[in-house]
Structure formats: C-alpha cells, structure tokens
Amino acid sequence: MNPIARIRKHPGILAGVYLWLLSTPLWAAPGYVVTTDSGSRKVLRDALPAANAKPRPVDLEAARNEHESFQVLISALGRDLARVQVSVTDLRSRAGATVPSRHIELRLAHYIQLTDGVKAAFPGGWYPDALPPLEGPFAVKQGHNQAVWVNVYVPTETPAGTYTGSVSVDVDGAVTRVPVRLRVREVTLPVENHRGSAFAIWGDFLARHYGLESDSAEFRALYERTYWFLTDYRLPPDDLPVPVDSPEAARYLEDPRVTSFRIPYDPNDPEGFQQRVAYLREKGWLSKGYVYTIDEPGRDHYAECYTYGKAIDALAPDVKWLLTIQPEPPMYGAVDIWCPDLAYINRGRIATRQALGEEVWWYTCIGPQHPYPTYLINDDATSARVLSWLQAAWRIQGGLYWSVNIWGKWDGQRYVDRDVWTDPLAFPGGNGDGYLIYPGKTAADPPVPSWRLEMIRQGNEDFETFWLLEQALRQTAQRLGLPAERYDPHTRVEEIVGRVAQRLTRWERDPAVMEQARRLALAEIEQASAMPDALVATSVLDGAETTAAAVSGSVWVQPGTQVRLQARPERGRAFTVPTWNAPGAGAKPVAVRFTLPLGEGVTDLAIQVRRDGQTRTIRRQFRRAASAPVVPSHTFCAWKTPQDVAKWTIANVTVDLTRRDDLGACAKLTYQPNVEFPNIRLLEPTGFTQTDWRRYGHLVLTFHNPNDDEVLLHFKPFDRKGTAEDAYPILLEPRRTSRFSYSIEDLGVDTSDFHGFELWMSQLEQPVTIYLGPVVSSAQAP
Template identity: 25%
Template structure:
C-alpha cells in the first residue's frame, strides 16, 4: 500500500487533495432537504463505506460520473441521522443530455448495501471507523429499509451507458426517501466517445471459477443445489445457470468455466467393449447459455488431474453398472491399463480428445478452448502425469490454449502451457522467470485465492476496494492479459461433506469463497461492492489498452501514479476514479502523447524518486546509494512517469564493491521497467567497475561492451537512447556507442537508477523523451569532423549542452587556414513538426562562442535531397555560452542542416565551425522549460510545485504531480501569475492551459478572469488573450489561439480568482502548453 507522510490536514484539504488516509475528499456542505431531513453525502464507487462512517465537515453532495460507452459507472449515496429512520430508499430517474438525448431510467439502478456483521480481517485491512467487524458488500434490491439512529445507510447508484450513446453531459437527479424527509441529489454523467468492447470481444481474460457440474464433483457441484434447493439439471437449476450467465456478461467474466467431462455424463453411453458414444446436448445447452448472454469468449475446462499431489488421479467415465450403458465419473491412475473398475486411461483420452476436438470444431469453439491438467501443482508425480496428459491432448489439438493456477514457480510441465498464471506474490518473487515466459510468447495472467495476504492486492471483503479494482491495472502494467480466482460462488463455509449451504450474509467470512451472493427467491445473483470494483477495473484495462495503442507514455504514466508494484498501490478510491477519468480525457484529446522531460542535480533532495531497497541519500548535488553489500537491484526510480522512446543519462561513480563479485559489480540505469522497484521487468544498462558495460533483461545479458580507458572508481557518464526496438548505449570518453542492442521485450515503463553489489554516486540525471529532443537520437553527418580532444560528430547530439572535457561538441576539420564552407546534417529518423533550431556555442571558459559561424543558413527537408531554407544569418556576432535560437514558421521535416559559409576562428586561429550541441524542436515548446510564479505552495511530496507547470504531465495526481498552486488569499480580487521562459525566441500562436483534473475537484482554482501575455525580453508585455467571467472548466487542455508572434516569454495572469470550498482563493493549473 502506498503511504505518505502527511502535512497539515487543513492546508492539504484547502488545496482539495484527496488523501489516501482520508475517506472522503471535501467538496461542499451536505445538502439539507426538510428541516429534519437526514444528512446525505456522496462517496465514490471505489472507497468502502461503513455503518459507522460519518460525514466529514465538507462532503460531496452531487454525483459526477465519467463514463465510456458500453460501460457501467457508479457512486455511493450515504444517509445518516441522529434519529431512527424508516422507509429509507433511493429512487432515480432518466438523465437528459445533448440534443435531448437521454439515458433512460431503465439503465439506472439503485441498490442498498448489506452490512455483513462477521467479516474476518485478513490482508491489507481497511478497518471500520468503530473498529468492528461489519463491512458493506452485497448489493441488494431497493426495498425501503429501517435505519437505526447514528447509523450510515449506503445505496449504490449505477448508470449503464449504451455503446451508441451520444457523447456529452447528461443531467438528472436521484431522490433519497426517508421518514425524516426527502433529499434530492443532483447527478451528472459525462459520456465520452471511447467505447468498451462487448464482454465476448474483450482484450482481458477474466476467469472466475463458478459452480455448475463437475469441477471437484463434491462441494463445488453441491453449491447451487444446496443453496437454492434445486436438483442438478432440473428447470430451476438451469434458471440459476442462466442468471449466472447474464451476470457474467454484465461483469465482463468472459472465460467460462465449463467441465466438458461432467457435462457429457447425462448424454453419453459406453458399450461392453469400452467404446464411448459421446452426447453433447447438455454440454451445448450449458455453453449456449453464455453464448446467448454475451459472456462467452473462451471456454476453460476444470482440471482433469485431481489430488492427491503424490498420486494424481484422472477424471474418467465408466459404466454405471460396470458393463455398458449410462456412465458415471470415477478417478483413475493416469497412463495405466484397465484395472479395478477403471478403463485404460490412454484409451479413454484417445476417445475423449478427438471427439472433443471434432465437436468444438463443429461449433467454432476450438481456438477459444482452454485445457487444464492441474491446480496448484507442486510435485514430480504431478509433472509426470500432466506431461503425459498434455502430450495426448496435443496429438489432437496442435498449438492449444492451456493454463493452470500456480501457487509456486512450478516448472515441471511449463513446456506444455500456453499461459502462465502465478499467484501475485509468486510473480513478485520470480519476476524474471515470468517475464521470460511472456517474452517467449506465453500469455501472462495473475492468480489469487486465500493467498497472497499482507499488503498484496486481493479481493478480500476487509480490504480496500481499490485493491480489487487495481488488479487488472497491475496485470496491464506487467504485460499480462488475464486474471484467475477460484471462488466466485463456493457458498460453503468449509470443504467437508455434506457441504451445507453457508449463511453467506451473516457467517464469518473472508471474501475468498465467494464474490457474489445468492438471491434465492429469484434463483438469481446479488452483486457486491467487490464484483462492481472488479468490473470497473476490467473496463479500465480496456481503456488502458486503447490508450497505449496511441499514447503509450500517457497510459504508462497514469498507471504509474497508482501502482508501484504488487504491494505498493494507492488505496484512495477518489484517486483511482481520477485516473479513470484521465484515461478517458487522454483518449478524447486530439493532442499527442504525454512527454515528460526531467532533469535533477539532486541539490533539492530525492523527492521525485522512490526506492524500497538500498541506502539512498543526497548530499549537495550528489545522489548516493551507500550499501556495498552483495545485493543486486537496489533501485531508485522516477515516480509517476512513463517513458517509451527516451534518452536517459547520468554521471556515476562506483565507490565500493562487495567482495562477492568484486570489480564485476556495477551501477547503472533502468529503462522501460514495468515495476519501478525491480530490475527484471525492464532493461538494466550498467557499468561494471572493470570497464564493461552490459544490457540485462529479465535474467539474461543481451549485450555487452568495454569502455576504452576506464579506470575503476572513475566518474563517467552513462547514457542510453531507447528508440523503437533499439537500445544504444554510450559511456566514457568515446564518441561512438559502446554497444547497440535490438530487443522488443519492453516498450514503455519507468526510469531508475540502480546498483548491484556496489555503492555508487550519481550526478546530473537527465531523462528526455525523443519526441521532445529528436536531435538527441539523430544520425549525424558532416562535411568534415575533428575527432579528438573530446570533439566528435556524435557529441553534437549527446544531450550535454555545455562543453565538457570529454564531450566538447562537434568541430569541423578540413582546410583550417582559410575561410571556407562547412555543414552538419541531422536525420531525425522520421518527419515531425519543427519550428525552432537551437545552436549551442562551445562554452569552455575564454573560448566560449569561438567557432560559431558568422554567415550561415538553417535548412530543413523531408527527404534529405530537397531543402527549404528556414533561417539565414549574416554578420552574426560571436555569442556567449548560451543557446542561440532560430525560430521559424512550423514545417514538417525529417532532416535539419546547418551550413556555415563564413566561419570564425578558434583559439588557434583556425577556421572551424563548432557547436557544443544542436537541438530541434516543434509542437509544444513548454515541456522542460523554466517556470516562475508570483507565489507558490511548494509541496514536492504531495506534488505541488512551480516546476510542474512545464513537466509535461498535464494532469493532477496527488503524491506524483499535482500541478502548481498559488498561495491562498481571502479575496477574489487578487492577482497571481505564472510565467514560462522558452529559452529563446519562438514562433507562438497558441497557449494551452490545463486545469487541475482530479476527482472531485476538476476545474477548482482556475481563474475566472485572466490574460495571456507574450514578451521578447521578460519586461515589455503584449496581451494576446483576455478573458472574464470564465466558467469553471472541465478536464482537458483549454487552447487560446492568436496571431503568430515571436516571443521568448509567456505569462498567464489571473486577475479574478475562484474560491475553494473553504472560501480561500487560489490560482491553480496542472500545466501550461505553448505552441
């Protein structure tokens, strides 16, 4: 669980921060109905209420939902009074939206939440305010209830948005009915254009094992008959299964647990010679329930090999009377001849499997059918039996889908499994093993049951609801695509005959045995807070999948703000709902992917970094990991940011090494990590103390090289450019790459610093998306090049702007005694918008500015042959050490060429053209630039910083990057401003302001009157935008266009501020864009 140290609650709440330790974010005073009406307030759907929950001083009283199409979105209405109430219920009506479109009342449900009195607390427990054992979970009907005094009633309000719903904002209300009076709750639902696919066309594979026929032929098979009072295959049994199918479709459970062997029993016969005639009528009827309901995308048969682990037994069918005719189920020894009433098990499988294949082929289900041999295998005997079974199966099913729930890192039959499904904690302990399975082409799922516990995500009733919702997010983060849990409806207290029905509402329970509850009277199902949270997470997975296809860095960044690893995640439901909304906002936005430049000299501490191992500290401008013991993978990673194509560099020095490994021990970088705190779910690029540089991926070294002249313990710069499938590594004094590796295992993820068996110092970390600095990964050619004394053609695009002894920049050579023409050309790899080229002069002391051309042109090209001149300069004076910026109207180009036709001399009197660095930029010019403000509440841990105006995140995510907030004021007529220095003159025609967009505080702090001004010098300003009475905005950037102007500085000044819920006035922005 993610926990953070807390500052004063008053200040944090005044900034409308939804702390994970606070149940509700504050918003507005509870709404009163009649004078004695109950108190009513709103809780999001991913936080858990209790009967002892009381309203905070300021609480939301409006429901505001943000929905994709073909999705369910919910919130909770809480009702409390100091007096007893009767007739408490919630009623709802239709919602009206754009152009008269409606979401009909039939698509809206309100269900009261049942408080289960006897919940056993295990795992990452959320303790009720009164310390008791009662937890809300089951979602019942909407019948009026009696509520005791000082007890909180909870109603689950939910809206289904159809796939064809018109996007826009839909409004209406819900009404709380009570003997103490009625209260109206305003409702708004913002519908986005994104659409969740039907359950039967999902990207995610959700496998909740549920009861029908077979499985263990004991308690699982008895669950429905014993609870509902039905008999297997009677009319009401089929009614229950049909209702289960509808519930599965509704909750995106698209992997249907159907025991093919058990479902054959009613319609199959065998003759005296042991020849089977398989009847498929019952099997087909069962499967078609789920096909018709829209639930069935995959079929998954329960395991065919049963305990004990030391002597596994095979599910077989034999004659009921021992001779021929009808059949029954028996367990028999695998790979054995007929004996003791058992058939020859090879003969049995050689009849079953081809018949199964032929039938699945006929129905079109073969490619979506999963075979499973074992459940939680641990022994060599199980491996032998499973390998035998799968070998038999593969004779008839080439390249089959196979899967098993795995409690340990059992590998005895791994060669036959198309999917690996480890317990979450087992994955966490064996990341390299399971990532290598994924890389080799196997699917990766996660599994949970009564384990894992502790801080691990699970779906126990006593846990934070966010843990249930975030399991699909975690699966997405690690590259997985499925989740398995065994207990959807095992409605028994234990595993002992005669398997009496449990009192699912009042018995002591953990939530492991069942996720849903029986509605006995209707032969149906009651949902739960946990099943709805799981469904919301499955919907989020589909949105993450869609977003990653177009904006991989945005998807990764939003996931990173919620989850560090399987035991460190956000427990605030408000924060989870906020990321859900931001997924939708990013999908709706026409802007490009997020790009998050980052530099850190560590002089301000390490508040941007997160580490769970090692001894990390800062001193001055140095970051140190001081533990030199034999530990590998002490990672400190950059929190809440995701990167795909990126250049990452840092100065490092190995200071000590463990005797275990000695000089082969290392320090380095992590890029594209799925979980920031491990070294096996991404790429490790490291420098050994013996001079070797290597690239490691999930337990395997995939490339290595040597740094010329490396001396143990020296300070050196290590840099990697990850672009597409190529990782190019630079280290030491050489201009050429030390090595280049091509690998496609990881495409986006975290960036971190890491040591292995060594202590090390780090300086000057720099992380630059290649989309913002395309020149940094460019191929460079030149008319000539001098290649000594730190000069080299690659040094012009190494990301180091100042000249350094080992990275001076690029210098021409050629005829140096007379003036002449030289050129340098960059291939950016692909076409992109460009509006500016920055040329950095050499900056080495008294030589600063020497070698900068006097007359020169800047040209661009799409093909490297046909050139367009975008800037011409003559008589250019020798500059100082700062960047020289050359703006122009935006062009689309792949190549940039600088040609000097009149050169200056270097310190030796030779005519050369020299640059310390060359950069090209276009699109949004603000990311990474310096911001300043009139005032600022600087809270780096919580994420409020002036620097966040230009860090590229554009979203408000508490504990990561919340944005910028001015100091508070008592009057709206208070002026506050934020300014961006673009680093040089730039052609500007649009400024984009990003309001804060956390739930439920979207748009708070946005000024109602403001101006946008431009300046060339930071002193004289021209107003290009002026707004008054501006309404509180929703999410997404607000763009203000104007006539193109050349300027260096952009200033946004709020002249009328807006109040927060306490009457304090702020100016707050999540970010600023300039283009």
C-alpha cells in the same frame, strides 16, 4: 493512514462544486445527515460523519458502454429513521439527449459483521458487501450508516456531452436533493473482452441452496442465468452451461463477450478429446478454449504434470493447457498458460515465457492478503479494482478465481450449511473469499452482486479503457510512419497505471487518485484522434518519482509541425523552450528531442504542437524526490562474529559463519527436516534496539542457493502490537545469488513500532541449505 480514519476525514465524493446547485437545501434536518461518496470507497456501518456534514454534488465521467457508480449515505445520528426513500431522475444534456433512469440501478447495501480473520489494517466491524436491489422504503437505526449504491450505465448510443439530474433522499417526509453531473466522453468501450476469465460457478452450491436436482430444467436455467450475469460483469465463467461440442454451444461461443472457456479433458478418453477438439476447431472456437484439470501441483508432482501436459500437446498441439503454478523450468515446454498465485509473480520469467508465445494469467485465493490486492471483504474497495490495472500494465492475459458462490462453510473436512448473510467465512482466514455473489430470493431471481464484484467489473472496464488507449496510440504511430521498435504505445499504459500502482504491494488506495488517472486515460483516447499527430516518450516515466536531475525526451511529429515546450516547476519560475519547427519536406516522422532540468518537487510539462492551423497540447508530469530523510545505510547483521549469530532467535535451523566471493561474510543456514516451520528471527531487543524502522527506507536481503532445485523461503515481518504479514515468499533459483529489497513503508505492519522479521520454510523432507549475506538497509531500492 488507517482506513477508518480516512473514511472519517473524507466523507464525501471527491467532486467539483458546481454553480448550478439546485435550490432545495443540500443538508438534512438535525438527527441525521445525508452525504455522498465514491463507489470505490467502503464506509463502515458505524463510521458516522460529523453532524454538520453535507452531501457534495456527484461528478461522474464515463465512456459509452461503461458503468459508473457512487453511493448515497444516510446517517442516523440522533434518532431512528423510520422511513427513508431514495430515487433518481433521468440524466439530461442541454441538447436533449438522455440517460434514462431505467439505466440507473439503486441497491441497498447489506452490512456483515467481521470478527475472525481480521488484521490491524482492516479491523473487525460491520462492512458493506451484498448489494440487493432497493425495493422500497427502508429504516435506519440510530448510530448507523446506510449506503445506497447508485450504478449508472451509459448505453452505447449515448451522445457525448454533459448530463445532469439529481438523487432525492426522503427521510420521514423531508427531502434532500443532490445534483448529479455525468460527462460522457467520445469513447466507447468494446463489447468484447480482451482478457481471459476463469471465474468458477460451483453448480452444487447453486442446486443445494434452492433444493434443485442438478439434472433438472430449473437448475439448468439457474446456471445459465448465473453464467450470463457474470458475463455482464466481464467475467465469463470457466464452464459453459452446455456441452462445448453441442449445437447449443454456439449461443455462447459466438458471443463476443465470451473470450474463454474450459475444454473437458479425460486422459482415459483420448479419442473423445480429439473429436471434441476437432469440432471446436472446425467452428473456429478452439482459440478461446483451454484445458484446466490440475490445480496447484507440488514440486514433487512436476514430472507427472510434465508428462500430462505433453500428452495433451501430442493429441492436440493447438489446445492450451492451463496450470496454476508460476513459470518453473522443469515444466517448460509443457504449459501453455501459466497461472501463478499473486505471491509468486516473477515478472522476468513472465516476460521470457510470453516472448515464446505462452500466456500468463494469475489468481488470488485466501492469500496473499494486505498489502497485496485481494477480493476480501475486509479490504479497501479499490483493492478488487486495482488488479485489473496491474493486469493491463504488466500484460497479464487472464484471471482465475476458484469460486464465485461458495455458500457453504468448510469445517476442515467438508462444506456444511452457512447463512451467507451473517457469516462471512466460507473458508478459514478469508472473509468473503470463495464467493462474490449472494443468492437471489428465489431460483428465478438474478444473483445479488457483492460490492467486491462491482469493483471487479469497474476494474475490467478500466482494463478495456487501457486497451483502447494502446490501440489509439498505435494507430497514431502508424499514421506517423513510426516503426514499432522506436515507439511502444504500451509504455503510456504503464505510465498512467503507475500513477496508481507501482507493484503488487504498493498502490494508491484513495479512489480519487485512481479516478484522476482513469479520466486521464479517457481524455487521451479522445485526443489521440485529434490533429496534428504527435507522440511523446521520455527517459523518466510520466507521473513517476525520480531522483534524476533532468529528463530527456522525444516528440515525434509530422514534417512541418511546430513544437513548443513550457515547463512549470513547483519551485522556481516557469520557462519555455524556444519553438522548434520540424522540416516541412518528406514523409518520415520527425523527432524533436529535448532535455529538461528537474528541481525538487513536481514539474509540469506542456508540449504544444501546431500544424496547418490546428493545435493540441500534450501534458506530462515529473516528480523529483526530495533528499530522503532516511539513514543512507545500516547494517543489522554483518555475520562476522558469534555475536552476530546471537542476535537471532533460531528454531530448527543450523547457522554457521562462513564467507563466499559473491556475498562476503555470510551465514550458512541449514533448515532441518520433519519439523513444522523451521525459522530464524531477528527481533528486538536482542537483534536491534531501534524500533522505528521508517528511517531505514528499504530492507535488503541477499541469498545464494547452492542447490540444483529452487528453494521456497518466506519473509514474515512483525510489529510490537502482534501484527504479522505472511505474504512475502522468496523464490531462490538454483545455483544463483539473488537480492530482495522490501520497502519498509509497504511491509503491512506498523514499522514505527517494529518488532522484527522471520525467515521460515514449510516442513521439509530433507535438510535444505542456503546462504544469507549481510542484512542491511538502503535509502533507495537497490
């Protein structure tokens, strides 16, 4: 669904409706309305709600040491609003505990107009981004929304329980009060972070904006405030405010929130580097450090980079070298931290390198863009948050971002001045890319966070929630005596994340779905310490869609435990598996195994375990897909006749029909050198006539790379409106045959009105030959 249409359809936060609504009316007088919504949804300035819209009570759930947000929207429908004030009360529990209002931030959303660098999925318009502090009454022009961001921090010492209060909106003397309910879980997020961070502060932009000298005391104080500001968002920057081998470094490197930092390295000063490393090693800080001095090297520089990395290893074998490339065989043995762009993530290679003790981080920079997650302004709010979810599920150990404060504008040769409050483009093609904070009014003021930065912090807190869940399940396995090879607690993290995000280009953008999964994780952390101990593993991942007719599983319990399973299929009657009594003797865990038939639709499974008078219930859900309403298979190009070649629009590529044992009939494609973007295109009407490709399910491309080196190809789909997505690199490994499958619904263009696709390469220095097998579709991903 178009995001703007979705905004109009769901103007309020998805929350329960409570019987304890306050007596003050919940809707405003004619001429304006007050509504509420999730903080994880962006509402554009002119996406006005219906005149009869009402604010829904706010329902929050949080761990201790966590931030939770929502927004209050004041919409001026029929007149200008001259004076609007928003305030919030303390949140109190029945037991008398309080979350004081001083821990609740109010920020007034600043809207910025986007006209360039926009796409069909997120068109131009006025987007909320900067979140300066709310400092008093404000006005709202007729025809505009004005969001007030409300950010609740739950202190570590807060008792678990339910807290209530309200937000008041005073519009020209008429007051609307909205109930707020906060459930504080018996869960405390750790102070320390469990992922690396290299989000860069560009000091020259800090200095230039405020007219400071980079060696002045005022600048050093400004940099330090910015450093701690980002650290509070669980994003410790790459460079410390002080030399890493100075006594002052202890204040940073002994802080548990600082999990990573950059170690300066100059290949012309090996002795100085070794002395610096020896100091860090002696202090016990070296494991947090890394060297990052080369950025995005091309393949023609790999040999040089390999030598560079081995030189660092020879000087200090325990220092990690970070390089911003995907794992590449020519660099194996020289790189300690691989940091690929999102577009080049290869999970198989990642797992292989991690098994050898190497780390994998990732980054985004201008691209790839939608349908990938981004930190762009013209994207869903959940986009900046979901990256941390995928990090947790895929064991990505850190994140890098090139700058949080590019307050200038790149003109093709240098950075020139830019008004950050009106111009969203620091760099061409990426609205908001390169900056996540806005300057405070003076050098003494803290930076102003962006909506995107707030979402990144929420995602980082979610990452810690998943870390806690995995630790809690691991402790349960240890109490049961269950060896690691029989139960992997990380699978449960993958299952819960999988309810929201299955891959980088397929994830649920509705914040309500993300919130439901997040609350499930919090609940299971609490339950993991409840008795009796029990763990569940199933052949089909919980929450995932499957075509299987049955699911099998195991319930591990202590001896003497009763296990009872009850299934509730969406279609048909509920049924109960007879109670199974685990033998009462012995100390080893007992596995209760089961097989559950699955009908089409959703089947809910409740697993009740009982021991020594204590009972707990573990729930799982399985979704069996209905028969797919797509064409089982379709061949777009068989590569058997010259007519197959004629289907393609060809630019600087030689196409020859041939045959291979691994591909069958295929095309030998030779991409020509010294030209920009040689390509072949399969476009309607010459390539095909059916423009509604939703019926095809998945597009399947099979290649063979006969070369000794990798080949980088790009897949680019188009729709008939002119929208294109350039976010699909195809990395062909040397002397291998590889298959790539693309979900039609996730291509990022209108596949109900599809124009076709292109296979292109960047400008080459010499011809490159690859083979392309028959171009086909498949109902399911191969």
